[in-house]
Amino acid sequence: MREIVLINITGEDRAGLTAAITGVLANNGVNMLDIGQAVIHGVLSLGYLVEIEQADQVSAVLKDLQPLIANEGLQLRFDPITEAHYQRWVNEQSQKRHVVTLMSRQVTAQQLLRVTSVISQHGLNIEQTDRLSGRVPLDAPTHLSKSCIELRVTGEVADLEALRAEFFDLSQALNIDIALQEDTLFRRNRRLAVFDMDSTLIEAEVIDELAKAAGVGDKVAAITERAMAGELDFKASFKERLALLQGLDVGVLDAIGASLRLTEGAEVLFAELKRLGYKTAILSGGFTYFAKQLQAKLGIDYVFANELQVVDGKVTGVAVEPIVDAQRKADLLRELAQKEGLSLEQTIAVGDGANDLAMLAIAGLGVAFRAKPLVKKSAKHAISTLGLDGVLYLLGQRDRNSQG
Structure with a gap:
């Protein structure tokens, strides 16, 4: 009987690490269902959602990964995922998606807290977070700096105008620009x-x-x-x-x-x-x-x-x-x-x-x-x-x- 497993690996990043880990999975013949990777200040967070065709193969995959994980000083986590849970995740891909863009000279934790709280209160889920702005030196003049964080959110917005109004009020109170856009193909296809x-x-x-x-x-x-x-x-x-x-x-x-x-x-x-x-x-x-x-x-x-x-x-x-x-x-x-x-x-x-x-x-x-x-x-x-x-x-x- 097949098993669906979420594999999370964290630790210090280096060139070739993703290829080495993926190679172990390939040698065990697993199927890739999803993958996500982020590196923040040299620290890697890598996730694989995989399908392993036979339940007794799970221990073999784990056994083959452990030497590599130990040698690289990484941390490994294996979480089994039920098929019902996986199917719910698949069904969510039909949900509407929006992009929330935060812009300021310097985005603070307080600004991010207030914005993400509003997102949550409107029943939306943050699926992905990215920094679009470049890396800023610590001694860079604040009046010339740029900071931008992009949040991709999923879910149905019950009252879009109410959400926009709350974002507008927040932008005024916190001195930050907050943009809400539907995530459609037009967003990257304007000319x-x-x-x-x-x-x-x-x-x-x-x-x-x-x-x-x-x-x-x-x-x-x-x-x-x-x-x-x-x-x-x-x-x-x-x-x-x-x-x-x-x-x-x-x-x-x-x-x-x-x-x-x-x-x-x-x-x-x-x-x-x-x-x-x-x-x-x-x-x-x-x-x-x-x-x-x-x-x-x-x-x-x-x-x-x-x-x-x-x-x-x-x-x-x-x-x-x-x-x-x-x-x-x-x-x-x-x-x-x-x-x-x-x-x-x-x-x-x-x-x-x-x-x-x-x-x-x-x-x-x-x-x-x-x-x-x-x-x-x-x-x-x-x-x-x-x-x-x-x-x-x-x-x-x-x-x-x-x-x-």
């Missing part, structure tokens, strides 16, 4: 990423910088803040702000463009997206003049932004239609996806303001980046603690795999 520009790709609102040069900085900045927070209609507020720029000398544009700083992680993100075969786009309520500069710097495929009308070397203050507002951004995302032969589920959208919400809502992965409170609460995913390259963690990318 189009679109981005807002101002306060997303760059650390400024360009229209505010233009307003400073025109001597109306405070007035325009106040309107911009309210528009991005969703308190004002974007199109109307854009026209109002642009009118205040009438007469601005075009000569200031180059200096302003040269002063714009890329957001942390932008260059890494775009280099990696290009390596992975993504098409990228800027969908901005800002100005084409500056978006084109970013396009050249980051190798972006498409740019859609507003035209800054200039006559006789002066800004006219008149808006050129169509204005890229919230609805226009969503329409452009749909058009680009269709042009590239992709479903919306295969797209990513990233932005910070209320005029980004429409495109974030229809994208397969919509990310509110360092966003205004309304936007962060409304979007399904948010990154506030890390740079733009944190988007790669939501795709399951590890730092060690990145060439950016």
Whole structure:
């Protein structure tokens, strides 16, 4: 009569150890049902779920393993598994799977405790835990560090919105980003990423910088803040702000463009997206003049932004239609996806303001980046603690795999 056995081996890792242990099992003709391996700081944890065709072979397998285990200073555990237990495990593979991603400058035990407690309270089981971020030296500056832990969980979520709401509250209280995604094939098969520009790709609102040069900085900045927070209609507020720029000398544009700083992680993100075969786009309520500069710097495929009308070397203050507002951004995302032969589920959208919400809502992965409170609460995913390259963690990318 066959036996199913779970074999757990722990101890100091070395090259060739897995092959040596598997060789013993192969010599005994066992069938592999499952295998899992992890190495943390040089310590190996290796598990095999095996089928041994005859019960009397179990002692032979154990006897053959023991010399190797003793010579290597390892610890060995044999646990018999009933067929009923094994069948329940097989049946669980049809359960829904989700991925919970934790991001911060440094993930603490307290943060992990609170998140995993919520997962448990919602009846979900953590099946696998991985660190996606690279190894960080102890003396590395905290403000530049990145920490990301990915939890794969199984089970039916009775109230998905309630779970998201609890994660949102935790993220606010603990200064950590928590993302919940269904683990589908689309997660690793997205191919189009679109981005807002101002306060997303760059650390400024360009229209505010233009307003400073025109001597109306405070007035325009106040309107911009309210528009991005969703308190004002974007199109109307854009026209109002642009009118205040009438007469601005075009000569200031180059200096302003040269002063714009890329957001942390932008260059890494775009280099990696290009390596992975993504098409990228800027969908901005800002100005084409500056978006084109970013396009050249980051190798972006498409740019859609507003035209800054200039006559006789002066800004006219008149808006050129169509204005890229919230609805226009969503329409452009749909058009680009269709042009590239992709479903919306295969797209990513990233932005910070209320005029980004429409495109974030229809994208397969919509990310509110360092966003205004309304936007962060409304979007399904948010990154506030890390740079733009944190988007790669939501795709399951590890730092060690990145060439950016």
